[in-house]
Amino acid sequence: MIKVGLVGFGGIARVHKAAYETLMKEANSKVKLVSIFDVNASQFTKSISINFARDIQNDISAYHLYDDLDEMLAKEELHMLDVCIPTFLHEKTVCDLLNRGYHVYCEKPMAATFEEAMRMIEAKRDNDKRLLIGHLLRFMEINAYMKDILDKNIYGNVVDAAFYRLSAAPRWNGWLLDADKSGGCILDMHMHDIDLARFFFGDPYAVSTLSKDVYTRYDTNHTTLYYDDFTAQATGDWALSASFPFTSGYRISLDKATIVLDGNTLTVYPEEGEAFSPDCTENDGILNAIRYFVRILETGEDNTVNPSISSAQTVYIIKKMKESADRGGKKLSVLNLPR
Ligand SMILES: NC(=O)c1ccc[n+]([C@@H]2O[C@H](COP(=O)([O-])OP(=O)(O)OC[C@H]3O[C@@H](n4cnc5c(N)ncnc54)[C@H](O)[C@@H]3O)[C@@H](O)[C@H]2O)c1
Structure with a gap:
């Protein structure tokens, strides 16, 4: 049984807690959420809604609560920590835990930053521990289905792609x-589609980004990822009006089909035959x-879906996209990705 402690109990941690509660109810469940730590104890009872998950259940009565990390680690026999704290604090906390x-x-x-991400990889390697970064899109069945179509070349080659x-x-x-x-949005939210494009198509050879500052830096972003035979466009924008609902999807054009994801609905429009949703x-x-x-x-198998070096490479590509945005959208090579 893998015993887990949550580190940070803000917006996304509530979604993690709900996920553990579903997993713990499964037959032969191998995971148990035991405890929650947050530096700010008032977070435990606060009601929070985030853009893609609203009105999340927040019954925490089953868990041991801590506002001191050392105390939680001393008192609980944990195997794995699930870190849900602000991005600028990831490196310090994750390296410490590894x-x-x-x-x-x-x-x-x-x-x-990319440099921080590489220090996390170093700590993982030095301590021979496992580290998974929560790129959730790689783990959705619709995206696994899409990747399978691409890997098996079922509808031919990619002609064009657009993500939003x-x-x-x-x-x-x-x-x-x-x-x-x-x-900014470019690293926090736009990054999801850059990572998903890499998951689907592999690494681009160059990137360019046009970006606009609205609330802070890099709020509204239009990126082109350059591949040998096609380009993938991505728009990532968190500067829409307050009542605008969270919206995401993509269109991938192949030689013999156009495939569209709208929210969580994937539709395949083949060149021949009727459209269908798997x-x-x-x-x-x-x-x-x-x-x-x-x-x-549990099994010791390799992490083939989302190796942590790949997550660091996505951070590197975002760094180049920011550089491109700062230079008015200049096309920049990303051929020398760190391995
Ligand atoms: N996968 C997704 O789609 C998704 C969505 C939202 C957020 N996120 C990511 O999750 C992370 C957290 O985001 P959030 O929106 O939940 O933030 P948040 O501010 O709502 O929550 C962060 C929590 O961490 C606590 N905290 C701060 N420093 C801490 C420390 N050193 N140790 C323990 N707790 C600490 C805060 O008190 C707060 O409760 C970010 O990296 C964010 O980018 C991912």
């Missing part, structure tokens, strides 16, 4: 709209990612 001998699941983006992720400004905490702490219902990416992490901890 150095203390724990496996770590950490929310995306991996870190505020749009939201009102994230105001459920004070740090997301400070680009020094969150990295029966992909397992789309709680956070739940699936945690289940996957528990499985690889």
Whole structure:
């Protein structure tokens, strides 16, 4: 049984808690959420809604609560810590936990800077521990289905692709709209589609981004990822009006089909035959990612879906996209990705 402690109990941690509660009810469950730590104890009882998950249940009576990390680690026999704290604090906390001998699941983006992300990789390697970054889109069944189509070349080659992720400004905490702490929309939210494009198509050879500052830096972003035979466009914007609902999706054009994701509905429009939506219902990416992490901890198998070096590479690409945005959208090579 993998015993887990949550580190940080703000917006996304509530979604993690709900995921553990579902996993713990499964037959032969191998995971148990035991305790929750937050530096600010008032967070335990606060009601929070985030852009893609509203009105989350918040019964915490089953868990041991701590506002001191050392005390939680001393009192509980934990195997894995699930880190849900602000991005600018990921490196320090994750390295500390890896150095203390724990496996770590950490929310995306991996870190505020590429250099910090690489220090996390070093700590993971030095301590021979596992580290999974919560790129939830890689763990949704619809995206696994899409990747399978691409990997097996079922409808031919990619002709063109476009991704979008749009939201009102994230105001459920004070740090997301400070680009020094969150990295801005480009790192916090737009990054999801950059990472998903890498998951689907592999690494681009160059990037360019046009970006606009609205609330902080890099709030509204239009990125082109350059591949040998096509380009993938991505729009990531969290400067929409306050009542605008969170919206995301993509369109991937292939030689013999156009495939569209709208929210969680994937539709395949083949060149020949009728359009259809595959029966992909397992789309709680956070739940699936945690289940996957528990499985690889139990079995010792390799992390093939989302190796932590890949998460660091996504942070590197975002760094180049920011550089491009600062230079008016200049096309920049990303051929020398750190390995
Ligand atoms: N996967 C997704 O789609 C998704 C969505 C939202 C947020 N996130 C990521 O999750 C992380 C947390 O975001 P959030 O929106 O939940 O933030 P939040 O501000 O709502 O919550 C962060 C919590 O961490 C606590 N905290 C701060 N420093 C701490 C420390 N050193 N130790 C323990 N607790 C500490 C705060 O008191 C707060 O309760 C960020 O990296 C964010 O980018 C991911």
